[in-house]
Each structure stands twice: as C-alpha cells, then as structure tokens.
Amino acid sequence: MIETPDPGPSQQRGHKESLLLLLLAVVLAGAVLWFRGGLHPEAPLERMARQSPDLQVALANGKPSMVEFYADWCEACKSMAPAMETMESQHRGELNVVLLNVDNPRWQPQMDRYGVNGIPQLELFNDQGVDIGRSIGARSGAELQAMAQALIAKEPLPKFAGMGAISTLDVAEQNQAKGVTSPSQAGPRSHG
Structure with a gap:
C-alpha cells in the first residue's frame, strides 16, 4: 500500500x-x-432591427410590411418596442416588420422618400409593396395589432389620431403642381 x-x-x-x-x-x-x-439583455429595438428583413426584400416578397423609423435614444420608440416585438412574433410569416434607425446614414434616402420628420414613424405597405398609410407617434399594442390585421386582411387601415392614408402623389409633387414651394422641415434627429 x-x-x-x-x-x-x-x-x-x-x-x-x-x-x-x-x-x-x-x-x-x-x-x-x-x-x-x-447583465443587460439585448434591447427589443436592437434585436428587431438586427433580425428584420432588408427593406427592398420586404417590399418585394408578396407580404404586407410595417416599416418603423426609430432611434435608440427615442423614449417613445423604446416604450413601443415590446408591443412591436409581440405583434411581429404573432404575425411572423404573414407580415414583414422592418426597423430603420434614423441615425444610420444608410437610411437617409428612405427618410427623405417617406418624409420622416418625427419618430416613431410607421410606413404601412400592402402586399404589392405600395405605401398605403403612415402612423406618427407611439402606438399601443392594440393599435399595432389592429394595423397588422388590417394589412394582412387587405382591409382599410384603422383611423387613429396621427395616422393617415398615403396619396399616390407625394407632397413635393403636389406642391410643385400648385406652384407652391414648401419650407424645409426639421429632421427627425432634431427632436430631443
């Protein structure tokens, strides 16, 4: 031993x-x-933006799309994020949810095209990629669900304050046709 x-x-x-x-x-x-x-888990906005499809892919894949223009510093965007995440998960496969950060210069052409001058701004597209509505300001979970369901069912969009249909002519074209020059508007980053 x-x-x-x-x-x-x-x-x-x-x-x-x-x-x-x-x-x-x-x-x-x-x-x-x-x-x-x-330990800070990844914020819903960051997670959703990272997982969202490319805008061009979303507008061409035959599904309706909800595009949110947001910023990481935007309190209204952050407060709406959990409801957006819930709505996106409930309608995954039926509806594209795309997040575009206004602080990323990559999205400047889209911000100009869709007249983003406040956030959160939602652009609502039908299944053909046609812009049919806009929502400005924070939305509740119930409002987001109503918008998503209307887009999926191809029904008229709900009528909420701060929400409207999109004309086939944009504002600049309409003003030019009338001979009116419009003053420049403040950008979304000017809101603090």
Whole structure:
C-alpha cells in the first residue's frame, strides 16, 4: 500500500490562499456587475432591427410590411418596442416588420422618400409593396395589432389620431403642381 504524505502546513496555506483568491475574484466580478446595473439583455429595438428583413426584400416578397423609423435614444420608440416585438412574433410569416434607425446614414434616402420628420414613424405597405398609410407617434399594442390585421386582411387601415392614408402623389409633387414651394422641415434627429 502506498501512503501519500499529509500535506504540510505550507501546502495547506497555498491551497487556502488559492481558494481565497478565487472567492475574492467572484465577489469582485459580482460587484462590478452590480455597479454596472447587472447583465443587460439585448434591447427589443436592437434585436428587431438586427433580425428584420432588408427593406427592398420586404417590399418585394408578396407580404404586407410595417416599416418603423426609430432611434435608440427615442423614449417613445423604446416604450413601443415590446408591443412591436409581440405583434411581429404573432404575425411572423404573414407580415414583414422592418426597423430603420434614423441615425444610420444608410437610411437617409428612405427618410427623405417617406418624409420622416418625427419618430416613431410607421410606413404601412400592402402586399404589392405600395405605401398605403403612415402612423406618427407611439402606438399601443392594440393599435399595432389592429394595423397588422388590417394589412394582412387587405382591409382599410384603422383611423387613429396621427395616422393617415398615403396619396399616390407625394407632397413635393403636389406642391410643385400648385406652384407652391414648401419650407424645409426639421429632421427627425432634431427632436430631443
């Protein structure tokens, strides 16, 4: 039988010091997380924007689309995000939900095209990719559901305050035809 020698006092002290260092590291890591506000799961806006289809793909795939112009700093956008996420998950496969961040210069042509001057702004497209409605301002979950259901069922859009149909002529063309020049409008980033 082989006997293992008992660890000496210096080996016991080394083992205790290692355990103490490990415990200290765990406590420090916990303190850092606590002071930083804990582990932050990805925000719904970020998750939805990352998962949303490309705008051109959405407008050409034969499904109606709801396009939200938003910003990470927009409180109304953030408060509406959980309801948008719920609505998107309930209608996945029937409705495209596309998020475009107004702070990303990539979307400037779309912001100009759709006259974005406040956020959140929803552009509503039928299954042929035709812009049929616009909603400006935060919407409740029930309002988002009503819009989604109308788009999917090809029914008239609900009539909510801050929401309207889109003309086949845009405002600039209408004003030009009337000989009216319109003053420049503030951009969505000017709202704080």
